[in-house]
Amino acid sequence: MPKRYTVTAALPYTNGPIHIGHLAGVYVPADIYSRYLRGKGKDVAFICGSDEHGVAIALKAKKEGKTPRQIIDHYDQLIRTSFTKFGISFDHYSRTSRKIHHETAQEFFKILYDKGVFEEKDSEQLFDPQAEQFLADRFVTGTCPICQHHEAYGDQCENCGSSLSATELVNPKSTLSGYKPILKKTKHWYLPLNKFESFIKEWILEGHQNDWKPNVYGQVKSWVSNGLQPRAVTRDLDWGISVPVAGADGKVLYVWFDAPIGYISSTKEWAAAKGVDWKPYWCDEDTQLVHFIGKDNIVFHCIIFPVMLKASERYILPENVPANEFLNLEGKKISTSKNWAVWLHEYLEEFPDQQDVLRYVLSSNAPETKDNDFTWEEFQARNNNELVAIFGNFINRVMVLSHKYYRGSVPEPGKQFEEDKKVLEEMAQLPEKIGHAIENYHFREASQTLISLARLGNKYLADAEPWKLINTDPERVKTIMNTALQISSGLSILCDPLLPFTSVKLKNMLNLDSKTLNWKSIETKKTLLQPQHLLGKTSYLFQQIDDMQMDAQREKLKKSALDIDLEEKILASLKSKTSFKDFDALDLCVAEIIKAKKVKKTKKLMELTVRLGEEERTVVSGIATDFNEEDLIGKKVSLLTNLKPRNIKGIESQGMILLGENSKGNFVFVGPEDQNIVSGTPIK
Incomplete structure (x- = not known):
C-alpha cells in the first residue's frame, strides 16, 4: 500500500469560467477520490491551480483591450470561488503566474537543458509584418484544409476536430492585424519524444495494459503507432x-x-505553508501519483509530461491517469464560444444550496467510457425520483418518527429479527463495494451503490411498518427505529465523498461526531448510534425541482444559441475584401467522384478518388457524417486543385472540395448545375 497519495486535477485555463463538462470530466471525480482517501485515513495532497500562460490568454487580452494580468486575475478569482462554493476540496489551489511556479518551471527546463535532452532547431514560422511579431497558433485563422470550415485556428479546427499546423491553413490571416502572414526563420528548443518511444511502450503499453482505462490506453497506443515526433517547448510570445x-x-x-x-x-507552496517536505509527494516511490484529466489532455499527461519526469531522473511517474470522455449538453457539444454550456458560477446562483444535486447527476451520468449527454430532464428526474423520493424520503421518515415516538432519543433495541440482521449485514458490505468502485475510478457505480442503501432503508421501513405497530408492539418498533437510525448513520458517512454537503447536513441532524465514526466503523461496529443518544433537529435534505425551473434553463440555452447565430451572421458579412490577384491564383475545376470510402478510426473523414479529365486524384474531406459512400459516386463537384498536398491519417490529400452548409448545418456540395459537364472543366 502507498504511504501517501498525490492527486492532481487538470489546471483550469483562466480565459473563461468553469462549466459542467469540466466538472464531470475532471473535478467531481477527483474530489470524490480525494475525499474517499481522506475518509480512509490516508495521507493525501489534492493539488490544482490556475493555468495562466499561453496564447489564448494573450489573444483574449488583445481582443478585450486589457492586459493578460487583468484577464487571469478576473478568471482566477471566479474559478477558485466557484470551486470553493461547490465543495471541491483541494488541499491547495495555486497559480502559474506566481513566482514559485516561474522558478520551478525554469529550474525544470534548466535540468533538461543541462542534461542535453533538448534539440535546438531553426524553423520557418508565420510572422505578421504589420504587428511585427511571430504568430502563435491561435493568432492565425483560415480555412480548414479538411472540412473547409472558414474559421479554423492554427492548431485545430473546432468544426471537424482535426489537429493542424498554422502553415496548413488555406488563406491564413493574422488575428492581430487581419493581414496575410509571411514565413520567417526562428529558433526553438524541442523535446525529442521519438527518443522515448521505447520507454512509453514498456511503461504504458506493456505495464498498464490491464489497469488503465481503455480510452486512455487506446489513445496512447495510437500516438505511439503513428510515431512520436519532437515537440517544441518554447515559442515566440510576450506572455x-x-x-x-x-x-x-x-x-x-x-x-x-x-x-x-x-x-x-x-x-x-502547500508544503511550505503546512511545514512539511514537498519532495516525498513527487520523488518517493512509496507515493501514488494520480492525474485526473479530460480526454483532450491525454497526450500531455500520458506521454509528454511523463517523458519530462523520466528525463529529469528526479520524479516518480503517475500510477494512473483516469481520463474521462466528453460531456455533451442537450444533444450538442458544449461550446464556450457559442455559450452552449451550464456555467458553474451561474448554477450556484440559480440553484442555491443544491451543489450535491449537480454532483450526484454528474457522477451518475459520468462520461467514463464514452461521451455522455447532460439534459435538464434527467437532472430533474434524478433529483426528484432518487435524491428526494428515495434518499430524502427515508431520512425524513426516520427523523420524524424518532422525534414523534422517542422525543429525538435513540431507542434501546429489543430482540433482532432476521430482517433486521440482514439489512445491517448488507450495509456493512457497502463500504468495501463503494470503495472498490472509487479506487477503480467507477464513479457511476459508486453513486448507484450509495443510493441503493437509501433504497434498502426505504424498503425496510415500508415492510416493517412501525407506524402500524407502535400501539400494539412498541418494543418491536424500538428495534425497527434503532435499525433505521443505524442505516441513516451509515448513509451520513458513506455519502461524504459524493455528497459532502448532504453528509454534513445529515450528521448535524443525527448529532453525529464525525471524528469517532468512519468507513471502518460501518464494517466493524454493530452500533453506530448508541441508545439514548439525542438527535438534532429535522430538516429536508433535498427539495423538489419543478418544471418551470427546467423550462427556464432550456429557454436560457435557446436564447444563447440564437444570440450567437445572429452574431456569426453579422461577422460573416464583415469579412475583409480580397484582391483579384489573390482570387485569380486559385485553380478551380469540375471534378467527378469515382470512389469513396470512410477513413478508418475517424468519424468525419472520407477518402475520395476524383477524376479531372484524364487525371485521377485522392482527396480527403470531412464529410462522412453527412454523406453515404454509395451516394457520392458519380457526383460532380468543384475542386481547388492547386492547394499544397497534405498528409491526413497517412493519406496524401491533393486538393479541396468546395462545400457549403444548409439551414440544418449539414454540408452540401458547391457543384456545377449541369451534371453532364465534363470533369476537368475549369471554373472561371
Whole structure:
C-alpha cells in the first residue's frame, strides 16, 4: 500500500469560467477520490491551480483591450470561488503566474537543458509584418484544409476536430492585424519524444495494459503507432515564463510544458505553508501519483509530461491517469464560444444550496467510457425520483418518527429479527463495494451503490411498518427505529465523498461526531448510534425541482444559441475584401467522384478518388457524417486543385472540395448545375 497519495486535477485555463463538462470530466471525480482517501485515513495532497500562460490568454487580452494580468486575475478569482462554493476540496489551489511556479518551471527546463535532452532547431514560422511579431497558433485563422470550415485556428479546427499546423491553413490571416502572414526563420528548443518511444511502450503499453482505462490506453497506443515526433517547448510570445538560457530573448516556455509543472510548484507552496517536505509527494516511490484529466489532455499527461519526469531522473511517474470522455449538453457539444454550456458560477446562483444535486447527476451520468449527454430532464428526474423520493424520503421518515415516538432519543433495541440482521449485514458490505468502485475510478457505480442503501432503508421501513405497530408492539418498533437510525448513520458517512454537503447536513441532524465514526466503523461496529443518544433537529435534505425551473434553463440555452447565430451572421458579412490577384491564383475545376470510402478510426473523414479529365486524384474531406459512400459516386463537384498536398491519417490529400452548409448545418456540395459537364472543366 502507498504511504501517501498525490492527486492532481487538470489546471483550469483562466480565459473563461468553469462549466459542467469540466466538472464531470475532471473535478467531481477527483474530489470524490480525494475525499474517499481522506475518509480512509490516508495521507493525501489534492493539488490544482490556475493555468495562466499561453496564447489564448494573450489573444483574449488583445481582443478585450486589457492586459493578460487583468484577464487571469478576473478568471482566477471566479474559478477558485466557484470551486470553493461547490465543495471541491483541494488541499491547495495555486497559480502559474506566481513566482514559485516561474522558478520551478525554469529550474525544470534548466535540468533538461543541462542534461542535453533538448534539440535546438531553426524553423520557418508565420510572422505578421504589420504587428511585427511571430504568430502563435491561435493568432492565425483560415480555412480548414479538411472540412473547409472558414474559421479554423492554427492548431485545430473546432468544426471537424482535426489537429493542424498554422502553415496548413488555406488563406491564413493574422488575428492581430487581419493581414496575410509571411514565413520567417526562428529558433526553438524541442523535446525529442521519438527518443522515448521505447520507454512509453514498456511503461504504458506493456505495464498498464490491464489497469488503465481503455480510452486512455487506446489513445496512447495510437500516438505511439503513428510515431512520436519532437515537440517544441518554447515559442515566440510576450506572455509567459522566460526561457532561462542565453540566446532566448523574446521566447517563453510553451504552455503545455510549464502547465503540468504547476502541480509540482503548487505542492511546494502547500508544503511550505503546512511545514512539511514537498519532495516525498513527487520523488518517493512509496507515493501514488494520480492525474485526473479530460480526454483532450491525454497526450500531455500520458506521454509528454511523463517523458519530462523520466528525463529529469528526479520524479516518480503517475500510477494512473483516469481520463474521462466528453460531456455533451442537450444533444450538442458544449461550446464556450457559442455559450452552449451550464456555467458553474451561474448554477450556484440559480440553484442555491443544491451543489450535491449537480454532483450526484454528474457522477451518475459520468462520461467514463464514452461521451455522455447532460439534459435538464434527467437532472430533474434524478433529483426528484432518487435524491428526494428515495434518499430524502427515508431520512425524513426516520427523523420524524424518532422525534414523534422517542422525543429525538435513540431507542434501546429489543430482540433482532432476521430482517433486521440482514439489512445491517448488507450495509456493512457497502463500504468495501463503494470503495472498490472509487479506487477503480467507477464513479457511476459508486453513486448507484450509495443510493441503493437509501433504497434498502426505504424498503425496510415500508415492510416493517412501525407506524402500524407502535400501539400494539412498541418494543418491536424500538428495534425497527434503532435499525433505521443505524442505516441513516451509515448513509451520513458513506455519502461524504459524493455528497459532502448532504453528509454534513445529515450528521448535524443525527448529532453525529464525525471524528469517532468512519468507513471502518460501518464494517466493524454493530452500533453506530448508541441508545439514548439525542438527535438534532429535522430538516429536508433535498427539495423538489419543478418544471418551470427546467423550462427556464432550456429557454436560457435557446436564447444563447440564437444570440450567437445572429452574431456569426453579422461577422460573416464583415469579412475583409480580397484582391483579384489573390482570387485569380486559385485553380478551380469540375471534378467527378469515382470512389469513396470512410477513413478508418475517424468519424468525419472520407477518402475520395476524383477524376479531372484524364487525371485521377485522392482527396480527403470531412464529410462522412453527412454523406453515404454509395451516394457520392458519380457526383460532380468543384475542386481547388492547386492547394499544397497534405498528409491526413497517412493519406496524401491533393486538393479541396468546395462545400457549403444548409439551414440544418449539414454540408452540401458547391457543384456545377449541369451534371453532364465534363470533369476537368475549369471554373472561371
